[in-house]
Amino acid sequence: MxxxxxxxxxxxxxxxxxxxxxxxxxxxxxxxxxxxxxxxxxxxxxxxxxxxxxxxxxxxxxxxxxxxYRKVEMVVINMVDEDLRLRFRCGTNGSDLCAGRFPNRKGMxxxxxxxxxxxxxxxxxxxxxxxxxxxxxxxxxxxxxxxxxxxxxxxxxxxxxxxxxxxxxxxxxxxxxxxxxxxxxGGGCTNVLQLDYACDEEMMDDVIGDAEWCWFGGAVGYQVNFRSSFHISVGGGWLDRDLKGYRRHDDLKSLIDVPAFQAMCRAVKARPREFQAHLLPWLxxxxxxxxxxxxxxxxxxxxxxxxxxxxxxxxxxxxxxxxxxxxxxxxxxxxxxxxxxxxxxxxxxxxxxxxHEFGEEFVDIWEGAIMNREKALEQLQLMLEFTMLQPFSIVFDWADAHMDCFNHHLRHFLELAPQFSDFGRTYLAPLARGVWPSNVKRILLMLKPRIPVLRNLSDRNYFRVMARLFRQLAPFLDPTAEQDAPLPRGSLEKRGGERR
Ligand SMILES: Cc1cc2nc3c(=O)[nH]c(=O)nc-3n(C[C@H](O)[C@H](O)[C@H](O)COP(=O)(O)OP(=O)(O)OC[C@H]3O[C@@H](n4cnc5c(N)ncnc54)[C@H](O)[C@@H]3O)c2cc1C
Incomplete structure (x- = not known):
């Protein structure tokens, strides 16, 4: 035996x-x-x-x-609208604040x-x-x-x-x-479709560089870049839903049809070579x-x-x-x-x-907002409008006088705001417990000099008053709360309940 x-x-x-x-x-x-x-x-x-x-x-x-092997020093984000037009591209190379905590590492x-x-x-x-x-x-x-x-x-x-x-x-x-x-x-597992492309290595270096790419449109696609190849994958829906086959292939196809994606494929001489479908637990x-x-x-x-x-x-x-x-x-x-x-x-x-401390909150965002095609498009419109309010977009929107452009975008953003507040209440508010109490205190201390009736209070008394005025802040200002850690699950909801 x-x-x-x-x-x-x-x-x-x-x-x-x-x-x-x-x-x-x-x-x-x-x-x-x-x-x-x-x-x-x-x-x-x-x-x-x-x-x-x-x-x-x-x-x-x-x-x-x-x-x-290809090094990853940056994530490039491409946002595409309903008409498959590339509307926004930016890159982020992480932050020394996080990676800098590991020996001899900087940025991404x-x-x-x-x-x-x-x-x-x-x-x-x-x-x-x-x-x-x-x-x-x-x-x-x-x-x-x-x-x-x-x-x-x-x-x-x-x-x-x-x-x-x-x-x-x-x-x-x-x-x-x-x-x-x-x-x-049942739920909690997705079917990920993926297309693998062989490419020209030199063109990958010149066009893609040391970066991963993401595509946000009606679907979200990851483009993982290797030395002389890349693959693009989309989450094709939860296993217990969308089984009729509509979403799974349509999402991948809609990304591949994006003209900016096609242009990138031409530039790196990409040749599709393998289609794959794999399960991925997303719990x-x-x-x-x-x-x-x-x-x-x-x-x-x-x-x-x-x-x-x-x-x-x-x-x-x-x-x-x-x-x-x-x-x-x-x-x-x-x-x-x-x-x-x-x-x-x-x-x-x-x-x-x-x-996994925030698993429930993160998966809710996917379930309700990103894996749901209509909602994903609504959110995308909002995000695009949001990007238009930042300084670069103001400078480079030269359709008209710059402050007029800014005001047009601000008005559009405000029109969309109720939608944003729904999204915020449903999906972002539950993430609030993840903000460290020490950071909430820092923000409040920045505000203190601007509030004449409170600015002469000691910090301790000031926090007490703020906790009374804004009951949702109370768990963050509780002296027993751990300062650099999220609040326990349920602590914010409990306060809300007390208030009602
Ligand atoms: C399309 C896609 C893209 C992804 N991209 C990334 C990414 O970029 N970065 C990242 O970190 N993660 C990524 N993931 C997730 C990652 O692939 C998995 O989380 C990871 O592979 C899990 O490792 P594992 O060892 O648990 O399982 P697996 O990698 O699935 O390995 C299981 C192994 O067990 C073998 N096996 C299974 N059943 C049996 C059996 N009965 N008898 C003998 N052998 C068996 C299989 O052949 C396999 O080799 C991606 C997943 C998918 C589907």
Whole structure:
């Protein structure tokens, strides 16, 4: 009977990083991959953000040497109106304030790389650490005894036993379903369509540079740029809705038809070469991530970022925590559900837990405002009008005298304002609890000298008066509130309730 300390299903980023961590901890580890080699079955490529330099610097160093690598120093945003006209383009290169907190890093410094480069590299790290990789092996079932996972079964019927199973088998997760941890996704999972293009490398350098591109129109598209290629993807709707096929292909097509996109394709000599459709969990909160003898990592647990669906970092990060928890539980001789609940405690207390603090609020914006075509167009119009009120647009709107142009735009913006206030009340107000109390205090202190009747009060008394006058501010001004952290969920609503 084959028995291991840890069996891992899937050699994507989550599985490989879990295998590396488990093997380094001295656990006898095997990991299974259904593809002929890791990376073969996954979305073509991915963008990796700055936090990789903080958490996996050795991987990022290696990524910069991979054949498909393109540096990401900027995100370019293209806004397109209903008539497919490009109306606004801007770029942002992040901020030293966030990336500057990581050693020797400034501004935006991410990477784009093909999964066919990244996944085999990560798997190789695990093999070098002592884990055994078995490719072309589909795992089809879990072995359960007395309600606890004891191992897995491959499609050839072979049983493979383990102290702990780590399910890193992606969005579809056979392991999560076969163990009864969850059913197929209902809501909370999207179907992402993607078109991959081969391009001319020199033209990519000249036209695209070191940047990712985003396209905002009736649909939102990500354009991830690699050394001599790019792919464009659109979220094609939630799995439990829009299944009639209308949105999924129409959204991708509407982006590809944008003349500015076509012009870019001509400039980089882009040739479409592969169409892909992949599932991507997009959850308000991850699913329960452990049961007796098994933990879920990465997409299997629904860990991708609830705002922009980055998920490779989340997979590696959760894989690492799961393997560390497995080592801890095995050393105590207890891999029961109760013992493995430690995994959920650990990831909730980590950067990964922080990522999901606002999951509900972020996903609501997608559900109600962006994934809904009519609403997305309304919001886009508002955003475009908003961009027209900034100084550059005032200078460069030379249709008429500049202040007249500004006033025309201001009037239009004010006409749209009721719509904006609906959007604000529904989708932005719930994010208010994320503003740190210390920042709310800073803003109020800036206002204090301008309020004659209050300016002579001590800061403490001033905050007291403000909390009385504006009850919604009270939770931020409560002396017991943590100053540089979001307020707990429900704290603002509770105040609103009291007021009523
Ligand atoms: C179109 C698209 C674009 C994306 N872009 C980005 C991006 O730019 N940046 C980013 O960070 N994230 C991105 N993501 C999200 C990211 O791809 C996932 O979050 C990430 O791959 C999750 O890693 P994982 O290891 O959990 O699962 P996966 O990457 O899905 O790996 C699972 C592995 O398990 C194998 N497997 C599955 N079932 C079995 C089985 N039963 N037996 C054996 N092997 C099995 C699969 O073949 C696969 O190799 C994107 C996702 C999509 C769909």
């Amino acid at each position: 084959e028995k291991w300390d840890v069996v891992i299903v899937g050699a994507g980023p989550g599985g490989s990083y879990a295998a590396k961590t488990a093997a380094e901890a001295g656990l006898r580890t095997v990991f299974f991959e259904r593809g002929r080699k890791p990376g073969e079955k996954n979305s073509s490529g991915c963008g990796l953000g700055q936090r990789w330099w903080r958490d996996f610097p050795e991987v990022m160093e290696a990524v910069t040497r991979m054949p498909s 410094e991410g990477a784009s790389v093909y999964r066919m480069d990244l996944d085999p590299y990560l798997a190789e790290l695990a093999v070098k650490a002592g884990a055994e990789l078995r490719t072309s092996t589909l795992v089809t079932d879990v072995i359960m005894e007395n309600g606890q996972v004891k191992g897995v079964r491959t499609e050839r019927g072979e049983p493979v036993y383990a102290e702990v199973v780590i399910a890193a088998d992606g969005a579809m997760s056979t392991m999560a379903r076969r163990s009864g941890m969850r059913n197929r996704w 308000k909160r991850p699913v329960k991530s452990y049961t007796g003898g098994m933990m879920l990592v990465g997409d299997a647990a629904g860990f991708p970022c609830p705002l922009e669906a980055e998920g490779v970092w989340h997979a590696c990060y959760s894989g690492k925590i799961a393997a560390e928890t497995a080592a801890w539980a095995i050393s105590r001789g207890d891999v029961s559900e109760n013992a493995l609940s430690e995994y959920e405690k650990r990831w909730k207390a980590s950067f990964l837990g922080k990522e």
